[in-house]
Amino acid sequence: MESIFFIVVAAVAVISSLLVITCKNPINSALSLVMTFFCLATFYVMLDAPFLAVTQVIVYAGAIMVLIIFVIMLLNIRTETAKRSSHAVFAGSALGIFVLFQTCLFLMRGGMTGAPGPLDHAAIVKAGHVELIGKALFTDFLLPFEITSILLLAAIVGAVILAKKKI
Amino acid sequence: MDTLILGLPVAYYIAMVAKVLVAFVFVLLTVAYATYAERKIIGHMQVRLGPMRTGWHGLLQPIADGVKLFFKEEIVPSQASKFAFLLAPLVALVPAFISFAVIPFGDTVTIAGYKVPLQIAAYYDQAGAEVFDMNVGVLYILAMASLGVYGIVLAGWSSNSKYSLLGGLRSAAQMVSYELAAGLSIIAVFMLSESLSLHRIVAAQADGAWYAFKQPLAFVIFFICSLAEINRTPFDLPEAETELVSGFCTEYSSMKYAMFFMAEYANMVTVCAVTVTLFLGGWHGPSILPGWCWFVAKVYFLIFCCMWIRATYPRYRYDQLMRLGWKVFLPLSLLNIVATALWVMFISK
Numbered sequence: 001m002e003s004i005f006f007i008v009v010a011a012v013a014v015i016s017s018l019l020v021i022t023c024k025n026p027i028n029s030a031l032s033l034v035m036t037f038f039c040l041a042t043f044y045v046m047l048d049a050p051f052l053a054v055t056q057v058i059v060y061a062g063a064i065m066v067l068i069i070f071v072i073m074l075l076n077i078r079t080e081t082a083k084r085s086s087h088a089v090f091a092g093s094a095l096g097i098f099v100l101f102q103t104c105l106f107l108m109r110g111g112m113t114g115a116p117g118p119l120d121h122a123a124i125v126k127a128g129h130v131e132l133i134g135k136a137l138f139t140d141f142l143l144p145f146e147i148t149s150i151l152l153l154a155a156i157v158g159a160v161i162l163a164k165k166k167i
Numbered sequence: 168m169d170t171l172i173l174g175l176p177v178a179y180y181i182a183m184v185a186k187v188l189v190a191f192v193f194v195l196l197t198v199a200y201a202t203y204a205e206r207k208i209i210g211h212m213q214v215r216l217g218p219m220r221t222g223w224h225g226l227l228q229p230i231a232d233g234v235k236l237f238f239k240e241e242i243v244p245s246q247a248s249k250f251a252f253l254l255a256p257l258v259a260l261v262p263a264f265i266s267f268a269v270i271p272f273g274d275t276v277t278i279a280g281y282k283v284p285l286q287i288a289a290y291y292d293q294a295g296a297e298v299f300d301m302n303v304g305v306l307y308i309l310a311m312a313s314l315g316v317y318g319i320v321l322a323g324w325s326s327n328s329k330y331s332l333l334g335g336l337r338s339a340a341q342m343v344s345y346e347l348a349a350g351l352s353i354i355a356v357f358m359l360s361e362s363l364s365l366h367r368i369v370a371a372q373a374d375g376a377w378y379a380f381k382q383p384l385a386f387v388i389f390f391i392c393s394l395a396e397i398n399r400t401p402f403d404l405p406e407a408e409t410e411l412v413s414g415f416c417t418e419y420s421s422m423k424y425a426m427f428f429m430a431e432y433a434n435m436v437t438v439c440a441v442t443v444t445l446f447l448g449g450w451h452g453p454s455i456l457p458g459w460c461w462f463v464a465k466v467y468f469l470i471f472c473c474m475w476i477r478a479t480y481p482r483y484r485y486d487q488l489m490r491l492g493w494k495v496f497l498p499l500s501l502l503n504i505v506a507t508a509l510w511v512m513f514i515s516k
Contacts, residue, residue, distance in 0.1 A: 027251060027324060034317070054306040062313025063343065066320065070339050072331065073324050129417060130363050 007047065013039035026072050030065060046156045051129045189269055190287055196431040197470075205474050212478040240422040244327060247418065251325035256419070256426035259318025262311040263433035269304040270440050271366050273450050273459030285450075285459060289366060304365035305357070308441055309350055312396060316342045318430065319398075319415045326418035334414025337404050341488060342396050348496035349392035352385045355500075355507040356445055369449030379446040384503045386446045388496050390469075393442065395492065397434040399473055401480040402488060438487040439469035466496040 016039065019032035030063045044053035139143050203218065203225065210217025218225030237257040273285030282291045290298030316339055323335015356378050357363060357398060372378060379386040395402040404414075411417070416427045443449060443465040453463030483491070 025248065027248070027321075031251070031254075031317075031321075050303045051306070054303045054310050057310035058306065062310060062316070062346075066313070066316050066339055066343055069317075069320055069324075070336070073320070073336060167330055 002046065006043075007038050009042045009046075013043075027069060030069050030072065034061045037065070045048055049129065066076050179283075180471060183287070185320070186283070186285065186287050187268075190272065191264065194264065194267060194433060194436055197436050198429055199233070201432045201435065202428070203468060205469070207478070208474045209470065209478045212475070213374040221367040233425070237422060237426040239424075242418075242420045246327040248325040248327065251321045252342075252418075253423075255318050255322035255325060256423045256430070257318075259315060259430040260323060260426050260433065262315040262318075263430045263437055265309040266308050266437045267440065269300070269307050269365055270437075270444055271273050271300075271369050271449055272440070272462045274457065284366065286366060300364050300366045302362070302364045303365050305368070305445070308437075309346070312349075313342075313346055315430070315434065318427075322419065324425070326415075328418050330389060330411045330413070330416050330417045334404075334411050334417070336397060337485065338415060341398070341402065343493075344489065344492040345392045345402075345496075348492055348500050349389055349396060351497065351500040351504065352388040352392065353445060355382050355385045355503050358504075358507050358511050365444050365449075369444055369451065372448040373451050375448065375451070377446060377448045382446070382503070382507070384499065386442075388500050388503070389446070390442055392492070393438040393474065393494060394476070395488070397431065397438055399431075399435060400477040401410050401483050403482060404485055404488060422434065435473055436466065436471060439466045439473065442469055 005061070013036055016032045020029050020036065022030060023029040037056060041053040041056040041061075044056060045148035190371045206228070207217040207225070218228040221227040243249060268287040270285035270288075271284065271289070275282050275284050275291075277283070284291060284300070286300060288304075319338040319342075320335045323331045323333075324340070326332075356368065359378065359381060360368045362368060362371070368378075398404070416424055419427060440462075443462065447465050447469075450458035450462040452458070452464075456464075
């Protein structure tokens with residue numbers, strides 16, 4: 001039952017991510033990307049990571065993609081028929097092949113599959129997924145967490161300075 | 168009866184489907200009659216009668232409206248982007264309804280020897296000892312709310328008309344800004360309840376200590392921001408009739424228009440249900456009535472308040488709206504988080 005569900009969602013994910021790069025209309029591409037994010041969120045739920053799933057939807061589908069669509073609408077880009085840069089095609093396919101190669105390598109070695117971590121399903125259900133993440137974030141990973149927030153703050157200040165002539 | 172599917176008896180799945188059907192039909196009916204109630208209530212507040220012709224005191228008005236909209240001509244503008252134009256009403260409607268999956272709308276009931284919690288996305292273990300529900304329930308609701316933006320933005324963009332586009336843009340900016348303040352204001356509730364699961368948040372208010380009393384500021388900010396997020400008056404700028412004809416749904420007709428309307432009212436019902444769950448004790452109340460009655464009563468009271476607000480306040484100007492969101496509600500909810508954190512750290516423990 002779960003594997004059937006996985007195959008269906010995976011098929012939708014693959015089709016929608018193909019649509020992202022084949023759609024002529026930038027808005028339709030963006031929508032397909034939202035669909036892809038949604039499928040990824042579904043995978044996270046199936047992997048017992050509901051918090052990650054919800055964050056995926058809130059941050060990527062709900063915030064970032066809305067901003068992207070907003071910009072597309074404001075710039076009013078019509079169906080893009082201009083020549084695509086051939087560098088991008090080359091670099092993209094090279095990167096894609098590289099990632100595919102790496103994934104295959106990991107899968108063949110078995111290093112990424114079937115290796116149980118310290119947390120199993122029972123532990124997650126008992127302590128709560130969010131609680132575990134919160135505890136880890138504010139104890140073991142406090143420094144990276146704070147550095148990331150400073151980075152984001154710098155980005156916000158930078159955006160304000162770039163956008164506003166007079167402050 | 169004891170066949171197991173994925174480790175749960177068949178009765179659990181039957182109960183699940185029954186809950187989905189009951190909740191869905193109930194919300195649909197509420198949505199239909201909320202349109203009637205709104206016209207009636209605002210009518211009486213403005214010393215008019217409201218709908219009177221169809222049925223006794225216009226009680227059949229929603230059915231008449233539905234039939235009328237159903238038989239209207241379906242128009243797709245020739246320059247519209249077809250796919251997005253057809254998709255938009257669905258995208259607006261679906262998130263409004265599926266948010267209901269995590270809201271606990273009543274006490275536990277016992278069916279065929281199994282305990283069943285009245286919450287769609289929750290079940291008891293077989294011993295009936297502990298509830299498993301989505302322990303990120305509140306975040307799920309926020310996620311679905313953030314998906315609702317797409318419906319309106321797409322409708323605005325795909326119609327290929329300037330009024331629609333402006334309505335869509337306004338709504339995108341408005342929803343994104345108010346989502347932030349609404350999300351931050353409920354963090355104070357999590358700090359007190361120590362859980363993100365709606366089931367446990369309701370359980371934490373069982374003794375009558377509603378979070379509306381403990382967190383009045385968060386309650387007010389959340390409710391107002393939610394009104395802004397679902398584009399209710401006084402924040403209905405995306406469809407401001409006086410400036411934008413009808414905003415994002417100008418080009419829509421027939422059932423597609425009706426779907427936007429349903430989405431708006433379904434959003435209102437959802438927002439009221441979430442507010443009741445987070446701040447007004449959920450389904451808890453004096454035991455003279457079963458839990459779900461209290462839940463429905465509280466939700467209907469809040470819906471009435473929404474209509475009351477609509478009849479009372481004029482629409483905000485766009486810059487006022489943005490200033491209110493970013494410069495008033497956002498700092499206030501941050502302040503509330505700090506104050507609650509200090510209280511939890513030093514006073515309550």
